[in-house]
Amino acid sequence: MANYPDALNSVFHALSDPTRRAVVQRLGRGPASVSELAEPFDIGLPTFMKHVGVLEDAGLIRTSKTGRIRTCTLDQKKLSPAERWFDEQRSVWASRYGNLDKLLDQLNGKNDES
Amino acid sequence: MANYPDALNSVFHALSDPTRRAVVQRLGRGPASVSELAEPFDIGLPTFMKHVGVLEDAGLIRTSKTGRIRTCTLDQKKLSPAERWFDEQRSVWASRYGNLDKLLDQLNGKNDES
Numbered sequence: 001m002a003n004y005p006d007a008l009n010s011v012f013h014a015l016s017d018p019t020r021r022a023v024v025q026r027l028g029r030g031p032a033s034v035s036e037l038a039e040p041f042d043i044g045l046p047t048f049m050k051h052v053g054v055l056e057d058a059g060l061i062r063t064s065k066t067g068r069i070r071t072c073t074l075d076q077k078k079l080s081p082a083e084r085w086f087d088e089q090r091s092v093w094a095s096r097y098g099n100l101d102k103l104l105d106q107l108n109g110k111n112d113e114s
Numbered sequence: 115m116a117n118y119p120d121a122l123n124s125v126f127h128a129l130s131d132p133t134r135r136a137v138v139q140r141l142g143r144g145p146a147s148v149s150e151l152a153e154p155f156d157i158g159l160p161t162f163m164k165h166v167g168v169l170e171d172a173g174l175i176r177t178s179k180t181g182r183i184r185t186c187t188l189d190q191k192k193l194s195p196a197e198r199w200f201d202e203q204r205s206v207w208a209s210r211y212g213n214l215d216k217l218l219d220q221l222n223g224k225n226d227e228s
Contacts, residue, residue: 012126015126016123016124016130017123018122025202028206085135086196086200089142092142093142096144
């Protein structure tokens with residue numbers, strides 16, 4: 001089912017948590033180290049690393065290690081399929097309302113003839 | 115934290131499953147009964163009803179029962195906060211690239227003076 005790729009499952013799952021959304025938002029301003037990213041959150045590092053892992057599995061972030069510093073980088077284009085999903089819904093609604101408009105026109109046409 | 119409401123958690127969680135996304139997409143064309151909605155899926159009714167419950171808890175659909183027929187209706191506006199979240203990310207990236215542009219202008223200015 002081309003419309004429902006696994007990628008969408010993992011991206012929407014990744015975004016269903018406020019800590020992970022905040023990390024994505026922070027990384028939108030540029031790469032950051034794990035300790036920098038974890039700093040605003042009142043959670044232990046192992047829990048934070050699980051969030052980092054979920055974002056990495058979804059492909060939303062890449063991480064690289066230099067010495068003892070692990071740096072995270074956002075891969076913005078991996079958000080695109082999720083954005084496109086919302087656009088697709090809008091076109092479904094638009095075609096629905098288009099059909100309702102056509103029906104109204106037909107009903108009006110009938111009324112004019114009577 | 116106004117930017118990370120619970121509503122976003124439950125909406126993104128609801129959208130992290132292909133069956134639930136397909137139900138949202140189908141309901142975009144108009145209300146439908148549970149049995150009509152369940153028909154394309156090779157899963158049992160109890161499992162399907164769990165998906166309906168997740169969508170209902172997220173506020174994405176409303177259900178009403180007349181006789182033995184339960185009808186589901188999409189509440190499209192409940193998708194808006196999730197769409198807005200993506201728009202917010204775009205503005206974070208835009209301001210980042212705006213800042214990089216300013217920096218480049220400053221560097222070019224310095225080069226001109228030297």
